[in-house]
Amino acid sequence: MACSSNWVAHVDVYVDPDCSTSKQVDSRNAISKLLLDKTITIQQLVLVAGKYLTSNDNAIRARGLLLLAELLEDLANTPMEDTAIHSLASFFSNRLQDWHSLRPALIGSIALARRPKRVGAVQPEDAETLGRSIIEQLDVQALSQKDRMLSLELYESLLTLHVSSMEPLGPELVLGIIAAIEEEKDPRCILVAFRLVEKLASIFPEPDGPFGENAEDIFDIVSRYFPISFNTPQDPRGITREDLSSALLKVFTATPLFAPFCFPVLLEKLSSTLKRAKLDALNYIGHCALSYDPEALSEHAGDIWTGLKSEIFRQEDGVSDQKDSLILEEAFSCFARCIEASQKVRTNEDDITGDFMKLVLEDDCVVGFLRRVKNELDQEIDPGDGIKTYALTTDAQLQAVGRLLGAAARASCTSCYIVTKTFLSSLLPSVEVVSPKSSDHQSSESVAAKGHSISLEAGLSLTGLEAVIFVLEGARHLANVLADSSNPSSSEFALKYWLDPVILAAPVLIDTFSRVVASGVVTTVLKLGVAGLQALASYPATLSPLSEDQLETVLTFLTSTFLDQTKGSELKDQALGAILAASNLEEKCTDLHRQEFLSSREKEKVSVLNVVLPKLLDAVQEACSPEPLDFHLRALAALSASRESVREKVLKVLGQLVPSKLGQTLALADGSFEFAKAVMIFRCLSGQIIPFCEIGSVGQLAACDVVMDIWRSIGSLPQSTVYIAPDILLPLMEVIRVTVQRCPERLQKEILTMSLSVLQGGYSPEQNTKLSGVRSLSAKHMEGKEWLVALVGSVIVGLLPSVLFEERESVLRLLVSTSVANLDPVITDTAAQAAASMLNKWNEKKSESEEAGSFPLKEAITIAVDEGWMPIIKQVRRDGTGDMPNSFCAEDAEKSAARSIYALALAGKGLAMRGHSRIADIAGAMLRVLESLGKPVAYSGTTDSFEMKDQSDKLTESAVGRAAVESFGLIVNEHASFLSKSQNAVIRPLYKQRFFTSILSPLIEAVRLDSNQSSRIWFYRSFACLLSGTPLGAVLTEGKRVFPLILEGLSTLCTYPEDSEYVLQLLLSLSSFLVDESNGRSFAAEYVQSMVNRLVPVSQYKSSMMIRESALQCLAAIVGLSFTRVFPVKSQVMKAITIALDDKKRLVRKEAVRCREVWSAITST
Amino acid sequence: MTPGLINANPVVHETKARSVRQESTDETSVDEFDALEIFEHVRDITDPEHPYSLEQLNVVSEDAIDVDDKSSHVTVTFTPTVQHCSMATVIGLCIRVKLMRCLPPRFKVDIRVAPGSHASEAAVNKQLNDKERVAAALENPHLVEMVERCLQEREG
Known part of the structure; x- marks a missing residue:
């Protein structure tokens, strides 16, 4: 084997303690x-x-074993022979007694124990040996954290994967684990320990099993952790208090064997003063009750009820803080869970109450509460008596009974049935007291006395009323849960019996609540009435206790309440809230049961849509003063916010309402209500309804119809209509703009064609089509009709680039000439925006109907820029006023020049966005305007020097100056209403960056060439505007060139109090350099001295505290720059800060203190 | 064994929720120096003995601070936790240094021990308001280190 020597060497290297870790x-x-x-x-x-595994040297033996263990981990998913596994398993279980190599032995054992069956798992007998070995050999709590963790993990893997072989170990195993987890402190180990206990409980469920016998000890160990107090806010291991708490909850609920120990402990903690403990105890009690047997619960039911009662009635003066109200919430949900748990098993068919419910029904407080309410009704027994007997002293406690009953109703169908049956009937008479039920009684007494009697009874009757509402809300909650559940058949079945009491009581309830609302004078009483109606009306449709007629009554009543002018706004808001709740619920039901709903809709089911909405719309139509109209419109907006169907209907009605009277409305002078009403409706449409229509929805189609209607009615206005007040023009344009921008191409085209034919005067209401031989679209013909041009402009602004139209050349000319005309800014601005949008979206492709051939963008730009705006600007630039005979004309010329500059800047933006090269010319023109601003105006005539000076001063504030300064900002900033993504503009990526880079060089050059300090100021101002919209990345990349310019700008502008916005912008850019770690700080580091020189005067800038604050922040940021540069300026800065410490504004002083702190921290030593 | 603490088990009081004051951004109005502003400066000073702030130990409170912006005068009265507290001078020194850094130089700051709250009240008051002795104390590197430690921003 060629590599054999190789890998043997690897083994040697790994075991050798002298080798480096990486080599190993x-x-x-x-x-x-x-x-x-x-x-x-x-x-x-x-x-x-082998020689290492059996070495006498402890370190080497451990290394050898670690190698084997880690390799076993790597082989976790590789098949191995059974014999190998067997020998390894017995080897590792044997090694567990060698504490020198314990950790590797544990790692190896875990790797073995976790092997899945398909690759060869440990044999059952080996697993048992392993288990026995760990139980006998290890004293887990004496080990280090890491080893404890591994031991517990070994236990866990054995209990998970080798349950059958662990079972025989029985008592030993349980005792071993008890010993292993006792007194554990590390959160990671605790989590594993909790899981171990849970597993043990599921392995040995019998009460006389090894777990059952030790249940008390085990519970003693785990209950010490309750309530979990784990305050490490950001645990490095990512363990949170919630993790631990939910793991402990699982342990508590793991087995009913814990029940005898668990409830006493939890109840004891509940009676502590720690709020955290209370919350946890309530939560645990509820969950434990649900997961244990009802028998286990019934033993402790009495104690639990006492504990809960003391929590619920503890709050004496209402709920004081948030924690308290949380506890109360938790107590009620715990209560609901207990009831649910106690009713889980029915001992016999007749008794469905459940132990817990019985306790509640027989409780002193509840009985006392009922008696007290009844006493009040009969007014025979002294109410003081009731109070003493039942110790319900405060309103909060009385209210708590109501909430308690509500929680009981929420718990289950059974309890809901019981509560509603038992209490609604007994509470209702008490409700009657509130309403002056007999009219003869009312008439016999004076109004004052009536008010008096109500306020006297209010205390208790209100409580009864409140209790009814709580019960109704509880039942509704249950109904919602059932309606949401996936099993509608069971809820249908349940409906038959558990809602019966509510259904029976419904007529009385409706009657009572509506009489309360109608009669009362005290707002809190009225509000209760509305709340009650809301509770009734917002049951889910499938489980409503109300019949159709009843629902209609309720909705009608709520609507009339809220339309009633005499009611207070608070009450009206609440009524609206009730309607909204019902409406949201309907919407939810529509989503859930779409099919059912659609079929039922055909039957015109009673709903908010067809009961409330028509009334509301009628009210809007008939409204005759601004306040109610405003309120109605708000209500419409709120109703339509979440429902497409409402939006559609609202749009249809409002849309018809306005255009039909548009002619008359426009003819009306400002100030009349009809006029104001139209304005308000338009605002509501454009601001709150149309923008929420989904694209392609019925609502959007309705919106388009509205716009078409508007154009139709404009088209049918008499030709003599020459003037529309800007007040109504603006909202009108807004409606058109908002609608058009989101329309699909086809509809846009339709609206555009319509608007153009109206513009050409060719629209005739009768034929509804374009006539031939219409008036041409030249500026001359449009004299006096500029508002119409602006309206068309608002259509054009939002068009898609693909929408082509043949008249675009003449339309562009018209827009350009309108944009500079001496008219209201609303009209000229829109015209300029529309023209710029056209240039931005200009499509070289010819439209299909155009015969004359395509009209290239180049020519379009010539029309707009070279022939339209440039000449006007040039004229002003050349000689200010030229040969204007009087000042009036000069002013006019200036205004139109300012408009041209604005329009040109917009056109520049449009071109920059599509990446057209002509932007350079436009930017150049802007720079020349800026240049000319600083120069004294050379008069050709007889003006003397005094007048000249006067003129140049005026120019600083003039419209031209402002327009020119802002032009660069206009190009790089985002505007929602034109040339933006939402207005379907053509946007090339990074156009701002590109523009910034291209304009920077000419700008710097222009500043350099301008020797005059006072005229440079114009460049600095416009530079600040440019910075305001440029992305930070682009500014920082050009840092070398930008930074000096910022500093120069600061030193120049900080002497002019009116330039505060520009100074602030420069400061913001400066600070972005100072916080940019990557390269901004390195630029800044070279300018420490000059930065400080500029910032010190700025930190005393008189007219804006924002600027002083920002300057101090910048100064504080400078400290972090290179020490050798910063230290020399320390004394200069400290002096400035000392002045700032005495600033007249507190925020500045605070900033100064912070700044001083960081500066005083740098010392020479 | 380390020398025992002067007050081994001080009572820690719940701190008031810090209400963020709605500061006016109106340039024309003048925000005068007031007790709350001075209190904001000194509340977070750490006690020399315990890891609690002076506010938590009720050593300083907003009511015990007098400010006269017109005549540039501030009086801070603090209450040591125990009668014989030898740390009273250090606490006073911390307050003085902190205010020296945070207030414009026009202010004259008087720092006093609350009447009856300290065994050697007069001596402490004298020591804290003697310019020379304060200057001398700040020459002492041990003391300065201690003061700096107390003035460090506390986490959280």
Whole structure:
């Protein structure tokens, strides 16, 4: 065998303690490979390694054994001969007594014990030997953590895979494991130990078996861990308190043998003051009750009930903090579980109550509560008596009884039946007290007295009412669970009996609750009424206690409550909440039982959709003042938020409502309510309803219909309509924009064709088609109709690039001329956005109907840029006002120049996004504008120097200046309403980065050439805008060139108080350099002195505290840069910080303290 | 055996939930220095003996701090945990150093032991408010190290 000497050498290397670890690992891997390839067998290896395995040197023996053990691990899935396994197994069980090589022996034993059958498992007798050996040889708790873990794992694998051979070990095994896990502290081992106990319990379930006999001891060991207190917030091994707690819960619930010990321990912990312990105890009691036998539970039922009662009635003054309310929640769910558990086995058919339920029914508190409610009804017995007898003193305790009954109703069908049958009937009369039931009684007394009587009774009657609601909600919860469960037949069956009491009581309940709402004056009482109706209305459809008519009554009542102007807003909100709850439930049922629902829908089932919605829509139509309308619209938005079917209906009705009156509305002057109403409806549509329509849904089709209707009604406006107020134009455009942007191509085309024909004046309402011989689309003809252009623009903005239309050349011209016209910004901006969108999406492909051939993008750009906007800008740039005769014209020219700059920047953005080269020209033009801004305006006429100065000052604030400064920011920033992904723009990846890189050089060059300090300021401002939208990565890559510019910008701009936004932007960019570990900090490190020179004055920037704070943050970040550069500036910085410590704003002072701390930490030593 | 602690088993009080103050960002209004702001500075100082903050041991509280922004004067009154606490001067020194670092130099800071809470009240007060003695104490490297340790930001 050629390699034999080789691999023998590997064995030697591995065992040799002097060899390096990496070498040993290599040789181990080499042997493992040979074994896996079957080049050598394990027997051969044992023969070769024999001398090490039996060596007298402890270290070498351990190494040898470790080699064998690790190789066995590698061979876990490789078949091996039975004889080999047998000899290895007996060898390893033998080695367990050699404590020098214990760990390798354990590893090997685990590897053997875990071998699956198909590759040759350990024989049962060998497994038994192994088990016996570990029980006899190992004192687990005396070992190190790692060894303990391995021992427990060995136990676990034996118990999992070799149960049959472990069983005979019986008592020894149980005692061995008890010894092994007692007093365990390590969380990892504890988890395994818990699993071991669980396994033992399932192997020996008999009460007189080895486990049963030791159950008390075992429980004693595990119960010491309860409640788990494990506070390591971030355990390195990823173990959490929850892991441990759920593992312990499994142990507790593993066997009913624990029951006699478990409940006393848990109840004792429940009575402790630790909230954590209480919570856990409640949780454990509930789960244990469910998993043990009902008999085991019944022994302790009394104690458990007492414990729970003391928790539930403990809260004296209501629930004070969150933990308390959690405990209360947990107590109720524990209670529900106990009831469920006690009813699991029915001893006889008549008695279905269950022990626990009986206890509750016979309890003093509950009986007392009922008596008290009744006493109140009869008003004969002194109520004080009841209070003393039953020790229910506070409202919170009274309320707790209600919640208790609710929890009982929630527990199971049986308990629900019992509770509703027993209590609804006895509670209901008490509810009646609240409502002034007889009208003659009401009329005989004055209104004031009525209010008085209610407030007097409110205390107790409310409690009764509350209790009813809790019970109803509990039953509803159960109904929901049953309706959700996959077995509808059983719930149908159950319906027949357990909801009967509720069904019987339903008419009275509805009557009572609605009378409460109708009569009361105290808001809390009214709210209870609404809550009760909500509880009734929101049962799942299949399990509703209400008949169709009753449901309709309830929904109608809720709707009228919430439409009622006289009710308080709080109550109305709650009524809306109730309707929403019912609506959500309907939606859920539709999802669950789609088929059933569809069939039932044909029968026009009573639902929110056809009871509430029509009323609400009517209310909107008839609304005549802003507040209720606002409320109604909010309600519509809330209802339609989650339901497509509601959206569709809302859109259909509202959509018809508005366009039909659009003509009249537009003609109305501002300020009239009809006008405001239209605005509000449009806002609601565009903001809250249309954006939520799913693409391709019925709702979206309805939205498209709305837009078409709008265009139709615009088309049918009289030709004389010349003016639309921007107030309504904007929401109108928003509706169109939001709808169009999400439409599929076909619908977009339809809307576009419609809008263009309206624009051309060719739309006739009668024929509904485009006429021939229409008015041409030139600016002259459109005079006074610019608002129409803007509306068309709002269609164009959201079009898909694939939508082509033949008139695009003339439309573009029209948009360009509109964008610079002297009109409201709403119109000009939209026109500019639409023009830019057209350029961005310009498709070279000719549209199929176009005969004249394609119209290339190049020419389109010429039309828009070179002939449209550039000349206007150039004119202003050349001479400011040129030969304008008076100041009015100068102002006009300036305005239109500002608009051109805005439009040009947008066009630039559109072109940059599609990666067109003309963006360079546009950027160049922008730079030239910026350059000219700083120069004093050269007047050609007779103006003297004084006026000249005046003019240049004005320019700093002028529209042109602002537009020019912001133009770069416009190009690199995202805008939701135009040229964005949602508006279907053409976007090339990384266009911002590309634009930034391309503009940087010309910008720096322009700054360099401009010698005048005050005119450079324009470049810095626009540079700050540019930075605001550029991705950080691009800025950092250009760090070398960008960084000096940022610093120069800071030092220039920080003297101008009005430039705070730009200063802040520069500071943010600076700080992004300072926090960028990869290369930003290395640029910054070269500029420490100049950074500090700039930041110190900025840290005292007068007009913005944000800037002062950011400057201090930057200063604090500088400390981390290279020490040799930072230390020399320390005294300068400290001086500045000392001033900042006395800043007038507290936040700045805090920042200064932080900054001072880090700076004072660097010392020369 | 290590020398015994002065107060081996101090009472640890629950700290109040820190309410984040809604700071106005309005540039025109002036936020004056107030007791809470000073308290924010000193509450997290660690006790020289125990791993608890001065707030947890009830050594300092917001009520025991007086601030007069107009006349630039701050008075901090602290309560040592036990009457004979020899750490009182160290605690006082920690508070002084912390405020020296956090307040603008215009403030005069008086640090006092609460009346009746310490056996040698007058001596401690004198020591803490004597400029020379404070300066001398801060020359002592052991003391400075101790103070620095107390002022270190506590985790969590």
